[in-house]
Amino acid sequence: MTDQATQTRRVATTTAGLRGTKWDPSRLPAGVEMTAHALTTADKAPVTGYLYRRGGETTAVCLMHPREFNVTQYLVPDLLEAGVAVWIQAPRSPGNDIRLEHEGAILDLAAGQVHLRTKLGFEKTVLQGTSGGGPLATFYCQQAALAPEDRIARSPGGKPTKLDQADMPVPDGVILISTHLGQGELLLRCIDPSVIDEADPMRTDPSLDPFNPNNGFRPAPESSTYAPEFLERYRAAQADRIRRIDAQAKSLLKRKAEARKASKSGGTREDEIMAAWAPIFQVWRTDADPRCFDLSLDPSDRAYGTLWGANQTVSNYGSVGFARVCTPESWLSNWSAFHSNASMKTCAPALTQPVLMIEYTGDNSVFPAEADFIFDAIGSQDKERARIHGNHHGRPVDPEKPKGQIIAGETIARWLGDFGFV
Numbered sequence: 001m002t003d004q005a006t007q008t009r010r011v012a013t014t015t016a017g018l019r020g021t022k023w024d025p026s027r028l029p030a031g032v033e034m035t036a037h038a039l040t041t042a043d044k045a046p047v048t049g050y051l052y053r054r055g056g057e058t059t060a061v062c063l064m065h066p067r068e069f070n071v072t073q074y075l076v077p078d079l080l081e082a083g084v085a086v087w088i089q090a091p092r093s094p095g096n097d098i099r100l101e102h103e104g105a106i107l108d109l110a111a112g113q114v115h116l117r118t119k120l121g122f123e124k125t126v127l128q129g130t131s132g133g134g135p136l137a138t139f140y141c142q143q144a145a146l147a148p149e150d151r152i153a154r155s156p157g158g159k160p161t162k163l164d165q166a167d168m169p170v171p172d173g174v175i176l177i178s179t180h181l182g183q184g185e186l187l188l189r190c191i192d193p194s195v196i197d198e199a200d201p202m203r204t205d206p207s208l209d210p211f212n213p214n215n216g217f218r219p220a221p222e223s224s225t226y227a228p229e230f231l232e233r234y235r236a237a238q239a240d241r242i243r244r245i246d247a248q249a250k251s252l253l254k255r256k257a258e259a260r261k262a263s264k265s266g267g268t269r270e271d272e273i274m275a276a277w278a279p280i281f282q283v284w285r286t287d288a289d290p291r292c293f294d295l296s297l298d299p300s301d302r303a304y305g306t307l308w309g310a311n312q313t314v315s316n317y318g319s320v321g322f323a324r325v326c327t328p329e330s331w332l333s334n335w336s337a338f339h340s341n342a343s344m345k346t347c348a349p350a351l352t353q354p355v356l357m358i359e360y361t362g363d364n365s366v367f368p369a370e371a372d373f374i375f376d377a378i379g380s381q382d383k384e385r386a387r388i389h390g391n392h393h394g395r396p397v398d399p400e401k402p403k404g405q406i407i408a409g410e411t412i413a414r415w416l417g418d419f420g421f422v
Contacts, residue, residue: 012305078409134179157329193237362397
């Protein structure tokens with residue numbers, strides 16, 4: 001592991017939004033063709049899948065993220081070279097959280113799995129989840145393994161999921177890369193608890209401000225030093241803020257449900273309007289995990305900063321960030337640690353197929369203790385863990401180290417062969 005004195009001379013590059021995951025096209029093997037496939041999910045949403053193949057493959061490795069989309073992901077050349085086809089599944093709501101609920105996202109994934117097996121004739125499929133794609137893949141496996149009538153009937157926001165009506169083929173293997181605990185658990189650890197008024201993100205409790213020098217903060221590249229007492233209060237206040245937003249989301253949904261009920265029984269014009277109204281709200285200052293600034297906390301190879309880089313003034317107050325624009329339904333399904341179903345804590349024990357977990361040792365969103373927890377939680381008897389140097393997407397933190405993306409590709413190719421997928 002890199003010593004801290006060296007680490008603190010480095011700052012993190014932005015990797016959020018699948019930045020840094022683009023392939024090197026020169027590494028594509030010869031004879032590859034790509035086809036696009038229009039699909040319809042069990043709840044009638046249109047989605048698209050993209051298939052890369054050279055011909056003769058019997059296994060397809062399937063890549064999907066719940067809201068990001070990258071058809072030129074860096075692993076595509078390595079997977080094709082290994083002898084499998086590659087399926088890139090596009091989500092129904094790329095790039096935003098307004099329509100996203102994880103219960104719908106696994107229906108997107110299911111549509112691709114059905115198409116690969118029944119229309120394209122693949123004998124086996126392997127799910128590959130990167131970052132937030134890991135909890136998504138694990139959630140899918142958990143629900144696919146259940147009898148249809150035992151699947152989740154309603155999303156955390158109360159919407160019927162229609163999972164009981166979906167054909168959800170069970171995958172034959174799972175590959176997890178830089179997989180975090182789930183969007184809700186991730187936000188629980190990085191939301192700024194010094195915000196005291198959701199309607200005015202400028203109102204702050206200075207005693208909880210992680211960027212206040214009096215609390216131990218030091219700007220890049222010097223590591224901050226937070227006292228244990230501060231961190232204890234900080235973590236409790238983060239949970240309190242999540243619960244406050246939960247309550248806000250539930251209140252909005254309750255008002256809408258009451259108006260819908262009144263409208264159906266001959267209510268007023270106002271009831272009709274409120275029943276149709278779909279409120280959208282903002283969540284500011286969501287990039288403040290102390291571990292990203294105090295490198296002595298759960299130490300690793302990471303550089304100073306977060307998935308959004310090292311300038312938290314921009315990532316906390318700017319228009320782009322985790323959970324920045326939500327509906328009540330999307331907040332509860334995706335970003336609430338206390339309501340989201342897409343959690344590694346609850347879903348990983350349900351995995352029974354072979355699992356390969358790749359952990360990048362300089363990750364700014366998956367820390368060593370969390371990686372330990374995830375691996376221990378995986379229920380499969382055939383599970384393997386690889387620790388590879390790199391940031392969240394396998395780019396070198398230490399420029400003298402090999403590129404982690406290449407090593408990850410080699411590791412996956414060997415694992416696919418070990419389990420007869422090629």
